[in-house]
Amino acid sequence: MTGVPRSSQMPATPSRSAVSMRVLLSNEFGLTALIALTAVVFALTLEGFTSPFSLFAMGRQIGIDTMIGLAMMAVIVTGGLDLSVGAIGVCAAMTFGWLAQTKGVPVLPSVVLAVLLGGGLGFINGFAVVKSGVHSFIITLASMSIFFGIMVFLTKAAAYNGLPAEVSAFGKFKFFKTISPLLLISVASCIGLALLYRFTVLGRQMLAAGANARAAELSGIRTGRVIVACHILTGLLAAMAGLLVVARTGAAVPSMAGQLGQDWLLPAFLAPVLGGTLLSGGRVSVLGTLLGATFVNVLTSGLLLMQVGSFWILAILGSMLLAAVFTDRARQVFLKSRGMI
């Protein structure tokens, strides 16, 4: 991390203690510690927590929640949000069901088309946000209802239960008796996104436009296009999340993400926010999103094994979202006061 600082005027690089302090205070470190702690406690106290099936189910759900979190993260980058991720996910899932079951299109092309549909819906969101200048909250609140409404109208709210056998086989498949391919797909997506933000012009432009759209525009970035690209990415990822759910359940069901797809909103925000993605935009942590989804699921699985009611779990997750936001603020203030960020 040097380049310029060879001239004599440059002060020394930050002290080692400052660097390690920054690592210790990072979201990723905190989450890893929390995951390890929770996992160890549950493993020691709860029977069946470490059984191959429990690990498999946990991993599969981590894969799905990570994908949902990534979808939201891709648009939080811009300082915006997308309430329609659930609706887009369901629309993609139903499109896949229609193609694969009714139209007899082979699985792989159906997947590609469904994901592209998600990208298209994301484009509609992004285009409307950029052209109108209205905050994405309102735009996507509207599009959530529109997408979901049209989907219900077209499918008559009927599920596709007769999907090709390989779909549910894929959802049940296990590597080494514990690892779901769904998790692997999400991890691969994480790697792809990390590369995007770290090593591509588009990714950097997304972060720049998210941090300060005006300055980015005046530096020659076509901010409007970049923001549309973020929404398209969100659509693509939401569609993939929808297909992962289809693989898990073995069917495409209109109610798989709740009414209007709202059941996805809590995991969608929890994973990136726990992971340290800044809600005001301009900073992401892909690894943090993966860890955030992991922590949520380790905790949820443990609590379920303890037979805690699912409504209590929801309340706990909601509180965690609040706590994450507050600790993030506190951490920012602390690091800032020490001049570490």
Place this chain on the structure above:
Amino acid sequence: MSALEVKGVSKSFPGVKALNGVSMTMQAGSIHALLGENGAGKSTLIKIVTGIYQPDAGEVRMNGSPVRFANLRQSAAGGLGVVHQERNLVTRFSVGENILLDRLGKSALSRVDYPAIWREADKWLKLLELDVDPQTPVTRLSVAQMQLVEIGKALSQQSRVLLMDEPTASLTPNETQVLFRILRKLRDDGVAIGFVSHKLEEVFAICDRVTVLRDGQNACDSADMKGMVRGDVVQMMIGRAERITARAPRPMPSAPPLLELKAYASNLGHRDIDLTIRPGEILGLYGLVGAGRSELAKAILGLARQTGGEVRVAGRPVQITSVAEALHTHGIGYVSEDRKAEGLILMHSVLNNSGITIWTRLAGKLGFLRDRRVEAEVSPVLQRLELKTPSLQQTIDNLSGGNQQKVSCAKWIAAGVKLLIIDEPTVGIDIKTKAYMHDLIHELAAGGTAVLLITSDMPEMIDVADRIAVMDGYRIHGLVENDRNYDRMSKAIMGFIHGREAA
């Protein structure tokens, strides 16, 4: 006993000493001018008096007793009214509600007594000779009427001291005359009025005392204006003509023009703009705040719509519709006057801020880009600018203003722009970096870059520019060759702005 007394007030911000032992004494029944160039410390002084900032040293007294306000609400309660430069009215509310906005009821839940509000507001409107119904929504008022409502709002808080920051900036001459008549009436009623303005003729028309600030210090402290002439005040405001270091005269570039505007008009209000900039030339664009200079820069960059005339880049007629096009197709860059909002991405690193303009150019296949490639391009530029930073990964928010400004320039130098528009390059920057920026601009021009320099700092303009175009009211009023004779140049420039009167 003076209505408001400022004694030896100092205030520092990180990297800048904004005020250094400033004093000012305002008497009841007097209109007191507070003058100074941009960055001289006028706004800081007003903010200290009204409690927005706390002074590092010195004190503020009202009617003889020391006061220390913690915020605007306290200073208002203490009898200090302020009319800010920007409008602070709730436009959807009525005139009466706006005047009494902070006293609509005893508590948050008590009933609003509208008849009483209309009565009370009417009293102030009458005093201000403003013939509108207090129930009129503010949206229906003219700008001048809104200005008067703001004054009414300040007065209704029983203010005996009224500070006005550029109250005439958006008024026509007629409206200004009305405002002045009312200010004189208030003065005769015993109100102490502080008047900040860039328009010297107004100051001479209405003020009887003057305090001039220069670089955060008193150039004069509450002097009687009797017998003063315009030249005296200008001398105090810009002072030390001797600071203009005689730069070696530069050969006039003879290359064909890089940018030409002919009878250019924009939807922002620019009309009949004729400008020509050649490679290697520094063209100054002087004007007061609100003259339309930064707006012209942004119009050239494609952020406004061209409504008439012609733009030529390197001889070819063009229509620039976005900053991306200005940069990547025509090689035009813009260093914004608002570094924090428009120039830099504060939460990102030095590397990302200085490389943002060249990402596209450096990208490999599929848009892939390594930090090392950006570093290799940016490092020599940053080294040349003697940037002080612990590392390239440092968040830019943590650098000093001067170093931030270097990065805002570095990104355009790295991009190799052919025309660089630099807007107020040295506002809020220490003197050493300021001199450095001036050298840098000269160095760039010597290397063949065309520079359009926008500044309200007259010494800076005369120090740096080759030719100076004077803008006022979104038009070019004149163009002078800079002979670096301070008196002659400043007179010529002011002459263009104030028309015949100043000549």
